[in-house]
Amino acid sequence: MAETYTFTAKDLKEIEKITAKYPDKLSAVLPALWYAQDKFGHSDPSVQQLVAKTLGVPEAHIRGVVSFYTQFYEKPMGRNVLDVCTCLSCQVSGGYDMLHYIEEKLGIKAGETTPDGEFSVQSVECLGACGYAPMLQVTNDKFVNHLTREKVDKLIEDLRAGKKPDFESNPMPQHEKGS
Amino acid sequence: MSNDWKSYKPMLVPAIRDLHDISVYEKNNGYQALKKILKDRKTWTPANVVNEVKTANIRGRGGAGFNAGLKWSFMPEPDGKPRYLACNGDESEPGTFKDRKLFEFNPHLFIEGAIIAAYAMQIDVIYVYIRGEYRPFIQKLQKAIDQACEKGYLGKKILGSDFSVEMYTHMGAGAYICGEESSLMESLEGKRGYPRVKPPFPAQRGLWGRPTTINNIETLANVPLVMQHGAEWYLDIGPKTHPGPVLYGISGHVNRPGVYEYPAGMDIMTLINEVAGGVRGGKKLKALIPGGSSTPPLRADMLDGVTMDSESLREAGSMMGTAGMVVLDEDTDMVDLIWRISYFYDHESCGQCTPCREGTGWLEKTLRKIKDGNGEMRDLDLLLAICHRMEGRTICALADAAAWPVRYSIDRFREEFEKKCKKTVYAVA
Numbered sequence: 001m002a003e004t005y006t007f008t009a010k011d012l013k014e015i016e017k018i019t020a021k022y023p024d025k026l027s028a029v030l031p032a033l034w035y036a037q038d039k040f041g042h043s044d045p046s047v048q049q050l051v052a053k054t055l056g057v058p059e060a061h062i063r064g065v066v067s068f069y070t071q072f073y074e075k076p077m078g079r080n081v082l083d084v085c086t087c088l089s090c091q092v093s094g095g096y097d098m099l100h101y102i103e104e105k106l107g108i109k110a111g112e113t114t115p116d117g118e119f120s121v122q123s124v125e126c127l128g129a130c131g132y133a134p135m136l137q138v139t140n141d142k143f144v145n146h147l148t149r150e151k152v153d154k155l156i157e158d159l160r161a162g163k164k165p166d167f168e169s170n171p172m173p174q175h176e177k178g179s
Numbered sequence: 180m181s182n183d184w185k186s187y188k189p190m191l192v193p194a195i196r197d198l199h200d201i202s203v204y205e206k207n208n209g210y211q212a213l214k215k216i217l218k219d220r221k222t223w224t225p226a227n228v229v230n231e232v233k234t235a236n237i238r239g240r241g242g243a244g245f246n247a248g249l250k251w252s253f254m255p256e257p258d259g260k261p262r263y264l265a266c267n268g269d270e271s272e273p274g275t276f277k278d279r280k281l282f283e284f285n286p287h288l289f290i291e292g293a294i295i296a297a298y299a300m301q302i303d304v305i306y307v308y309i310r311g312e313y314r315p316f317i318q319k320l321q322k323a324i325d326q327a328c329e330k331g332y333l334g335k336k337i338l339g340s341d342f343s344v345e346m347y348t349h350m351g352a353g354a355y356i357c358g359e360e361s362s363l364m365e366s367l368e369g370k371r372g373y374p375r376v377k378p379p380f381p382a383q384r385g386l387w388g389r390p391t392t393i394n395n396i397e398t399l400a401n402v403p404l405v406m407q408h409g410a411e412w413y414l415d416i417g418p419k420t421h422p423g424p425v426l427y428g429i430s431g432h433v434n435r436p437g438v439y440e441y442p443a444g445m446d447i448m449t450l451i452n453e454v455a456g457g458v459r460g461g462k463k464l465k466a467l468i469p470g471g472s473s474t475p476p477l478r479a480d481m482l483d484g485v486t487m488d489s490e491s492l493r494e495a496g497s498m499m500g501t502a503g504m505v506v507l508d509e510d511t512d513m514v515d516l517i518w519r520i521s522y523f524y525d526h527e528s529c530g531q532c533t534p535c536r537e538g539t540g541w542l543e544k545t546l547r548k549i550k551d552g553n554g555e556m557r558d559l560d561l562l563l564a565i566c567h568r569m570e571g572r573t574i575c576a577l578a579d580a581a582a583w584p585v586r587y588s589i590d591r592f593r594e595e596f597e598k599k600c601k602k603t604v605y606a607v608a
Binding site: 092126 | 189272310314347349352355370439523
């Protein structure tokens, strides 16, 4: 827990570029936290402290922001975070079935991390892929749509091998008929 | 207009390959509306652009359905200090997945619309707030913004004029409430997304205390169409009271879910049965949530002749919202569904106002009790009483958004709720 994190000179330059987009440094809190989380994998109190110091913003403010937004991880997570949507359209299209299948397969419950640190699973709110339900998001990045058990098996196998999913494009069905 | 929709050609997201690339966009009349304005600034003074958009009556596509041009006209006269446009791409209302189509397939139409909006309101900086979950889509938009900067559509002295505007993306980090405009501004300012008390309205005191307008992404994408073809042309698309093209996001129990672009005012049953291929598995339709999770569900028998526009949906007992239509078949457990919606609002309440913070929790707990088979008849009265104590008693509309689905479902699907409550009586006896 007492691990200390630092930004390199290059990081600081990047953060300066971010800050330049806003009239004050406080406004750079979200993008700076994103930058830190992308680098360190989470936004635990020591990362919060670093961001606070870098921006000159009170640590308590950073803590408040991190705890408000669900995508900031208040503690280290698994190497891959599977955010399974179970909200509304996903709920009525088998979102919970997929969540439970993943829980069973990995031997953990939503909110937990596998003992080997490979996977965390979360049941999350609407991710904005309602027409492609059930779906999940991998570590705040790519969406994996139209989930089936087979697709989940393949995804988990790929992720174990270090292969991240590709971007899935969902064209407008209207276009497919060649209008 | 029964069959007109079949010959409709999408304009917000047309079927043109690689339209996301600026050269393809330019070849297809892209940035012509902006050029038209900047070429003839005597005709197209900022005030005239505002008037044209106001006449076109673009109803805000983010849920409230407010006339976009009218909103623009609330901006005070410039005083030499900064003014802002915040584009709302938070798209976090469950059932909504339309703006991402613009980011992916036609980002320049939105960018052009935002630039025209900035010109009309004499704005210096545009921020595009997009939910953090859309990272891949933000990257796509950022590429398009970079292209627009390179070609001189954004930045200093646009197309050789003395008009300058910058555009920045701002990535959210997972909070439904940040789609609410004042909460969005707080989030942009680097804070927890707590909605602000209104008044003052954003046009008076917005981002960093300066005049600000907040528009939805799809709303802004309509602007170049209006400026290129004129307000009169635009008013002829769909009903005059709610004109223009709409991105309908259809999800749930249909054969062909997805985002479809058709004129506003489409017949709901046509959208479900013909456009989206009908209810999955030949099942019967039970209900429709017409515009995202906060819009009251309509029973199948309430949908006859109802069209997707503010007026028709209000008469039917719901709202247009974001046109994110969730289709529910006969097997849907409405109690379970409404419980999950309540769970969502409980999770997403920012916690600032007591009626919402506590109310959403009690709705969720009470509905969970009923869905788990432990409900009593009096719980239905309790739910309605909680709704009553939430509605209209908070800073923002999240409490109302949480209460409406519960209130209207108990009204419209009462037998289902009662059945679950009665079950326990028999079990005990």
